[in-house]
Structures are given as structure tokens and as C-alpha cells.
Amino acid sequence: xxxxxxxxxxxxxxxxxxxxxxxxxxxxxxxxxxxxxxxxxxxxxxxxxxxxxxxxxxxxxxxxxxxxxxxxxxxxxxxxxxxxxxxxxxxxxxxxxxxxxxxxxxxxxxxxxxxxxxxxxxxxxxxxxxxxxxxxxxxxxxxxxxxxxxxxxxxxxxxxxxxxxxxxxxxxxxxxxxxxxxxxx
Ligand code: DLZ
Numbered sequence: 001x002x003x004x005x006x007x008x009x010x011x012x013x014x015x016x017x018x019x020x021x022x023x024x025x026x027x028x029x030x031x032x033x034x035x036x037x038x039x040x041x042x043x044x045x046x047x048x049x050x051x052x053x054x055x056x057x058x059x060x061x062x063x064x065x066x067x068x069x070x071x072x073x074x075x076x077x078x079x080x081x082x083x084x085x086x087x088x089x090x091x092x093x094x095x096x097x098x099x100x101x102x103x104x105x106x107x108x109x110x111x112x113x114x115x116x117x118x119x120x121x122x123x124x125x126x127x128x129x130x131x132x133x134x135x136x137x138x139x140x141x142x143x144x145x146x147x148x149x150x151x152x153x154x155x156x157x158x159x160x161x162x163x164x165x166x167x168x169x170x171x172x173x174x175x176x177x178x179x180x181x182x183x184x185x
Pocket of ligand 1: 026085
């Protein structure tokens with residue numbers, strides 16, 4: 001599982017005015033800043049205008065899902081890349097943070113239908129985290145932005161008409177005069 005992601009088959013280009021967001025957790029901030037830089041660069045490379053990328057900061061990775069949910073239901077963004085760094089500490093606390101962040105981000109995407117992608121580093125050491133924040137093992141922020149772009153393109157290319165939309169409501173059968181008379185009685 002470790003290592004670089006497969007190269008995307010194609011790089012979908014977005015329109016400059018379609019908005020994307022990065023939600024960043026401030027914990028381990030110097031490393032997270034590298035993820036934010038990577039995500040913004042990837043969105044820009046994907047054709048998103050500099051003025052159409054918003055970066056929002058939250059205290060820690062545990063808060064990422066709530067912030068992403070708030071942004072997703074605003075209807076403002078075609079995709080949201082969540083970035084954060086969870087480093088193993090001396091207690092199991094980090095496991096709760098990492099698990100809740102991952103599950104929460106997944107839930108937000110499914111509940112809202114907006115691509116909310118996972119740019120979290122979960123590492124045993126700071127060194128491992130730096131390697132995944134623009135070092136030898138890629139940049140998880142850039143990968144999350146690429147995934148958001150690709151999923152936004154995926155969804156917009158597959159908007160199917162719903163079978164219950166656009167149909168005329170069924171007409172009620174007309175009552176005969178005799179029926180109407182009986183009904184009045
Ligand atoms: C508390 C905590 C711990 C121990 N470790 C991390 C971490 O490695 N990465 C991270 O993004 N956040 C951590 N946090 C903070 C929690 O995400 C959260 O901000 C606080 O528990 C407050 O809800």
C-alpha cells in the first residue's frame with residue numbers, strides 16, 4: 001500500500017471558475033503547509049483559477065469532517081481536499097483521531113455527493129510524514145486534489161435523468177355527470 005499512487009490515466013481539466021477547496025488541519029502545521037501547497041498546485045495544474053481555490057484551516061484532523069460537511073452543503077465547491085498529519089504518539093489517541101477523520105471524510109462524501117477526498121498522512125514518525133509531504137514518497141495533498149478533480153469530472157460527466165423527473169403528472173380520470181351528482185349526495 002505504501003508508495004506513490006498510480007499515474008492518472010488522464011488529467012481532467014476543470015474550468016477556471018469552478019471552485020474547489022482545501023481543508024487543512026493545523027496540528028503538525030509545518031508539514032501540513034506542504035500538503036496545502038501540493039493541493040493548491042495540483043488544482044492549479046488542473047485548470048482551476050487561483051481565485052477559485054479556497055483554503056480553510058481547522059484545529060486538528062478530528063475537525064476535518066465537520067468543516068468539510070459545512071463546505072460541501074454550501075453548494076459552493078465541486079470538490080474538497082482534506083489534508084492533515086497524524087503522527088503516532090505515546091498513547092492510542094492518534095488512532096482515534098486518524099480513524100474518525102477517515103470515517104468522517106468518507107461519510108461526508110457519501111452524504112453530500114460532493115467529492116471530499118482524503119489527503120491525510122498517518123505516520124509513525126515525523127520523518128515518514130515529511131517524506132509524504134513533498135519528499136521521496138510524493139505529496140498526499142496533491143494526490144487528494146487530483147482525486148477531487150477526477151471525481152468532480154466523473155460526476156459531472158455522468159448526470160443521468162432521473163426516471164421520476166420531467167414526466168407529466170398522471171391525469172385524474174374525469175368524472176361523469178352521474179358520478180358527480182352521486183358524489184354530492
Ligand atoms: C489531540 C491530537 C493528537 C494527539 N494528535 C493529532 C495529530 O497527530 N494530528 C492531528 O491533526 N490532530 C491531532 N490531535 C488534535 C485532534 O485532531 C483535535 O483537534 C482535538 O482532539 C480537538 O478535538
